[in-house]
Amino acid sequence: MKPFSFSKSDKVSKALSAKKEAVQFLAGGTNLVDLMKKNIAVPDGLIDITAVLSDKVEAQSGSTRIGAMVRNSALATDPQILAKNPLVAKAVLAGASPQIRNMASTAGNLLQRTRCPYFYETSTPCNKRKPGSGCSALHGEQRMSAIIGYNDACVAVHPSDLCIALAALGASVNVTDKGNKQLVIPFKDFHKLPESTPDLDNHLPKDAIITSVDIPDNPFNKHFAYVKLRDRDSYAFALVSVAAALDLDGTRIKEARLASGGVAHKPWRWQKAEQYLKGKEANAATFHAAAAIVADEVKPLPGNGFKKVMLMGAIETALQHCLTA
Template sequence: MRPFQFHTPKTTEEAFEMATSKTAYLAGGTNQVDLMKKHIATPDSVINLKNVSTNTIKTTNDGIRLGAGSTNSEVANHPEILQKYPLLSKAILAGASPQIRNMATTGGNLLQRTRCPYFYDTALPCNKRNPGSGCGALKGNQRMSAIIGYSSKCVAVHPSDFCVALVALDAEVETTQSDGTSKTTTFEDFHRLPGENPEKDTNLPENALITSVFVPNNAFGNNIAYVKIRERDSYAFALISVAAALEIRNGTIKAARLASGGVAHKPWRWKNAENYLKNKSATRKNIEAAAKLASSEAEPLAHNSFKIGLLEGAIITALSQAADNTLETKW
């Protein structure tokens, strides 16, 4: 690691006063410390958010608010989350390891960097790590690369599972800018597509802080599923993941939510498939048609067309599980 000054401010105001253009905020550190070890992140100062970010998880009349400092374990095992928002718990438990989930925070999860191998190998070109150097994955190994929403500058994917569930459940992100003003952003608008500037993962202004993530009430109950396909059974990033949530009344789907990880630069919503399922019965035929609709929107790269089949299958599995209400996890 390069040397850096280490600060532990007591308040948000203090944190903003200490922040410069070469500052890195530190929450759980599970990604940030690794990036600093690999010299991918070389901040002059590191600001520890321990006393700034709250870990409170609070139910309100219209939903639940997760403090930016709440750990993955705290969210996944929270009684209210397990009861009313089981999709969040399932998605979190599908990612990382218990040790990492004890450290990693809600805010940090949103801001983690891609695990594209070209981003991590400082000997190779990567527009995200070193703007203008080119994209190594564009003509290289594309197993972990995107199949939708990419650009000629970057084909990396967002690595989170938690974020896939959050985007599916129409979450909102509350942020505080360095001038002290607060802002609420829909989860879909929080992350961005690579376009010409893949070095920017999100629309968060410089040095702004995530204060909390809000998940509105929903009527999905236990008709949810999270399916993750990866290189091994556990403790690996997704090749494809699918979050599905259905509001079913008298056998008819009143509302559907379908989102994927491992497919794009941001957690991806399959809105056409969601609309297709609305007011239809949850039959195998309709589910297969929705899966076909979503996977036909993807445009795979030269070397990852295998992901189309994976995606279609994962969507069918997720929607079927959600419709069958098979909430019980079989480890």
């Protein structure tokens, strides 16, 4: 690991003024420290911002606000989250291990890098590590790779479970930039596809800090599910995951939300399927048809065609689970 300087800050403004090109912010460190150990992240310095950011979940007018430093373990057991947005708790508990959840922060979860094996193997070309060097996964091992939203520059997928629930619930990200300007970024616009800049994972402005995440009040606290398919039952990233939520009037669907992880460079909303479900009867035939709509959108790589079938099954299962939640 490259030697680095270390400092602490107690105010957002101080942290932002001290931020320089080769200096990074440190919160839980569950991803950044790993990257530093592998010399993928090589900052000259770290600024500890754990004292800068809120670690509280607070009710707002029309929304629930999650402070950037709320630990994943605290988020999964928070009474307000369990009452108003239990899908978030369900997704968080599907991720990582208890030890990591005790350290990982909400903002850090949004900013974590891909777990593509070629990204972590520094002896191989990777456009996320070195733009222009090529994508080793494009013609290599593709089991964990994307099936939608990718291009020749990058086929990596976003690894977070929390972010899939936040995408489904239409959250927004509150940001403070170096000029102390407050910005609100809709969650659907926060993460990005590879496009011509696969080395960038999101649209967070340079030298800005995430201060909180807002989840708008919604009717999805009764009928919801999170299904995660992976190689082992715990501490494994998703091959495919599905966050599903229904607002029901009897057996009729008033509104639906569907989002997936393990399929794209960003959390992916299945909006065509959501529109199809609206107004339909909540039954197996409807859920199968919605899953088929999703399947028509994906384009698996030669090495991960199984994900298409797996995704259809996960969507049908998640929607069925919504009826028994």
